[in-house]
Amino acid sequence: MTDLHDPLAAVNAVLSEVIDMVQGVKEARWKVSAPDLHAELQALFEDAATWARLLVEQDDKAGVSPIDSMRTGTARTPPNLWPGPATLDGVRDVLDRNLDRLGSHVAEAQSQQQNQEVRDALAEIQRGVSAHRQALSAL
Secondary structure, eight states: OOOTTSHHHHHHHHHHHHHHHHHHHHHHHHHOOOHHHHHHHHHHHHHHHHHHHHHHHHHHHHTOOGGGGSOOGGGSOOOOSOSSOOOHHHHHHHHHHHHHHHHHHHHHHHHHOOOHHHHHHHHHHHHHHHHHHHHHHHO
């Protein structure tokens, strides 16, 4: 069992949320055709991949394996967020909730960090989360 009060376990909880976000964005990209939304989904997908790399780099620097504290890809159940057609409002609502949850995990992980480099990586993710929430709400 992971101790969520351990700073690196909190970082890996964020990484787990990012991975879940990637799965949801991948599903949404296949289901939407609105060009503006599709462009935002592509940007979010690319940013989430960057966020995941940032977090894995922090684990590597600390000599920690994220696999020790989170579900592997094969243990994750792929989401079926939109069993039917995905509407613009439906996609925005689901992704906004996911981004909100991710932002909460990032804030919690940030509050536990002593390492400034880890705090900076989490701050970058938090800025991205806010930017994507704003972009989605503007669509």
